[in-house]
Amino acid sequence: MIGSEDVVEDVDLLVVGGGKAGKTLAMDTARAGRRVVMVERGMIGGTCINVACIPTKALVTSARLARRVATAESLGLNLGKLEVDLRLLRSHKEGVVSEMVDLNHRQFLDSGMDLVLGEARFVAERTVEIRLNEGGRRVVRGGDVVINTGTVPHVPAVPGLAEAGVLSSETIQQLDRIPERLVVLGGGYVGLEFAQMFAAFGSRVTVLDRNLTLLPQEDPDITEVLAEYLREDGVEMLGGVSVKEVVRETDGVRVFLEDGRSLVADDILAATGRDPVTAGLGLDAAGVRTDERGFIRVDDRLATDAPHTWAVGDVAGSPQFTHVSLDDYRVVKENIAGGTRSTADRLVPWNLFTDPELARVGLTEAQARATGRNVRVARLPVKAIPRSRTLRDTRGVWKAVVDRDTDEILGVALLGPESSEVLTVVQTAMWAGLPFTALRDGLIAHPTMAEGLNALFTAWTD
Numbered sequence: 001m002i003g004s005e006d007v008v009e010d011v012d013l014l015v016v017g018g019g020k021a022g023k024t025l026a027m028d029t030a031r032a033g034r035r036v037v038m039v040e041r042g043m044i045g046g047t048c049i050n051v052a053c054i055p056t057k058a059l060v061t062s063a064r065l066a067r068r069v070a071t072a073e074s075l076g077l078n079l080g081k082l083e084v085d086l087r088l089l090r091s092h093k094e095g096v097v098s099e100m101v102d103l104n105h106r107q108f109l110d111s112g113m114d115l116v117l118g119e120a121r122f123v124a125e126r127t128v129e130i131r132l133n134e135g136g137r138r139v140v141r142g143g144d145v146v147i148n149t150g151t152v153p154h155v156p157a158v159p160g161l162a163e164a165g166v167l168s169s170e171t172i173q174q175l176d177r178i179p180e181r182l183v184v185l186g187g188g189y190v191g192l193e194f195a196q197m198f199a200a201f202g203s204r205v206t207v208l209d210r211n212l213t214l215l216p217q218e219d220p221d222i223t224e225v226l227a228e229y230l231r232e233d234g235v236e237m238l239g240g241v242s243v244k245e246v247v248r249e250t251d252g253v254r255v256f257l258e259d260g261r262s263l264v265a266d267d268i269l270a271a272t273g274r275d276p277v278t279a280g281l282g283l284d285a286a287g288v289r290t291d292e293r294g295f296i297r298v299d300d301r302l303a304t305d306a307p308h309t310w311a312v313g314d315v316a317g318s319p320q321f322t323h324v325s326l327d328d329y330r331v332v333k334e335n336i337a338g339g340t341r342s343t344a345d346r347l348v349p350w351n352l353f354t355d356p357e358l359a360r361v362g363l364t365e366a367q368a369r370a371t372g373r374n375v376r377v378a379r380l381p382v383k384a385i386p387r388s389r390t391l392r393d394t395r396g397v398w399k400a401v402v403d404r405d406t407d408e409i410l411g412v413a414l415l416g417p418e419s420s421e422v423l424t425v426v427q428t429a430m431w432a433g434l435p436f437t438a439l440r441d442g443l444i445a446h447p448t449m450a451e452g453l454n455a456l457f458t459a460w461t462d
């Protein structure tokens with residue numbers, strides 16, 4: 001409620017939550033000379049740089065190097081015994097994070113926005129009350145309001161799990177020891193990246209997932225190969241399981257499965273998806289509605305049910321990637337200015353930062369066949385690419401799906417070293433509407449992983 005004594009501050013743009021889309025829009029708008037308030041409850045720069053993409057990829061770099069060092073002799077180097085120093089590991093990760101947070105903070109201030117540190121809650125349409133972190137409150141109304149409050153780790157309702165001190169993707173980064181035995185509940189993006197990382201740091205890791213197969217949305221000929229590599233790297237995987245109960249015992253945490261089996265670990269990580277940050281946001285007062293899972297309902301222009309009120313990023317149900325949140329910023333920026341930019345039909349790439357990486361864009365083979373198109377599939381083992389030999393990193397397989405009638409590239413799955421970089425080459429060709437022959441016949445520098453695209457588009461399976 002707005003009290004009669006409250007002074008309501010009017011601004012052109014009010015951003016609630018400083019995630020990727022929101023902070024970018026706030027800076028842009030402020031630089032253009034408009035009055036902008038961005039409310040952030042604590043993490044300068046948002047989830048990605050503080051507790052998600054950036055710190056985890058910094059740790060993935062260390063894990064990869066650990067794996068490489070273990071095979072350094074094959075590169076002609078004798079590096080001695082590998083030792084993981086958790087104190088140094090954390091300072092590496094925290095160093096990367098703090099550099100980015102400081103840079104963000106400076107950019108926020110330079111843009112001229114009013115960065116307000118505190119907890120925002122809607123009290124009326126387009127109006128929030130902010131409980132300031134330093135004490136006190138402010139009430140701010142935006143001509144336009146953008147909600148970008150993100151998501152937080154989901155803890156499944158398994159009896160005993162919370163009481164057993166389950167870790168999340170955030171708290172596992174604060175551990176002051178490497179667990180000897182780690183159980184990872186959930187074999188999605190978070191689960192697989194952490195599982196392989198901790199295996200490289202010396203943990204015995206078991207991934208439990210309710211799905212029978214790994215990443216069931218992907219083609220099995222790719223995920224089976226990835227699963228094989230994870231096993232090679234010491235990650236045990238149990239699919240199609242359901243956890244009945246978790247009990248803390250003197251020597252660790254015992255995880256009871258519905259099928260009668262049980263296993264003991266020092267720690268258990270829940271990597272079972274993320275919940276939207278909408279409860280407690282006062283969305284009813286704002287006239288903003290949510291779906292049955294609590295994500296904000298938006299149309300394809302990212303408009304909510306309330307006038308001049310928009311939602312972006314994870315909380316708006318967008319695919320949960322930082323680059324998608326950034327694209328939401330582009331969509332909302334245009335639409336606030338009266339445009340009609342849509343989120344429909346976006347070509348969304350993503351990378352799973354395992355070792356090797358799985359890079360994906362466009363349709364899988366199964367999805368392409370389901371469209372009824374005349375589909376052609378190419379498959380190339382990564383070891384056929386000379387660069388992988390010089391890297392001594394030959395694990396992987398590349399796959400392309402093409403329309404046989406039009407030569408259009410429908411999608412690729414690139415499992416292999418540096419795949420995340422090569423992916424953008426294919427994506428660019430897809431944006432430009434180039435036929436696969438452009439990549440098959442293009443003059444690409446040697447020896448690079450991208451050069452493998454020449455060969456991929458000759459490696460037809462039929």
Ligand SMILES: Cc1cc2nc3c(=O)[nH]c(=O)nc-3n(C[C@H](O)[C@H](O)[C@H](O)COP(=O)(O)OP(=O)(O)OC[C@H]3O[C@@H](n4cnc5c(N)ncnc54)[C@H](O)[C@@H]3O)c2cc1C
Pocket residue numbers: 016017018019020021022039040041042043044045046047048051052053054056057118119120121148149150151169190277281312313314315319320321322323324325353
């Ligand atoms: C472990 C992990 C690794 C990941 N790795 C990758 C990756 O490699 N690549 C990739 O693309 N994506 C990755 N993601 C996903 C990515 O982190 C998210 O999609 C992205 O951060 C979503 O950003 P956002 O814009 O929705 O908002 P967020 O960055 O989540 O920002 C929301 C902000 O709102 C603030 N806030 C919330 N409520 C309030 C309130 N009431 N008042 C004030 N402030 C509030 C929060 O403090 C937060 O700073 C990863 C996720 C995880 C968990």
Ligand SMILES: NC(=O)c1ccc[n+]([C@@H]2O[C@H](COP(=O)([O-])OP(=O)(O)OC[C@H]3O[C@@H](n4cnc5c(N)ncnc54)[C@H](O)[C@@H]3O)[C@@H](O)[C@H]2O)c1
Pocket residue numbers: 156185186187188189190191193208209210211215241242243271272273274319320321350351352353
């Ligand atoms: N490299 C990247 O870009 C990257 C990395 C990490 C996270 N992310 C983003 O963050 C999001 C969240 O990641 P996530 O891994 O937490 O979620 P996810 O949805 O990717 O995977 C969750 C997994 O947990 C399983 N699961 C759920 N409940 C379970 C239960 N009770 N018992 C057993 N298994 C269960 C699901 O079957 C699924 O395989 C991802 O969807 C992704 O968009 C991206």
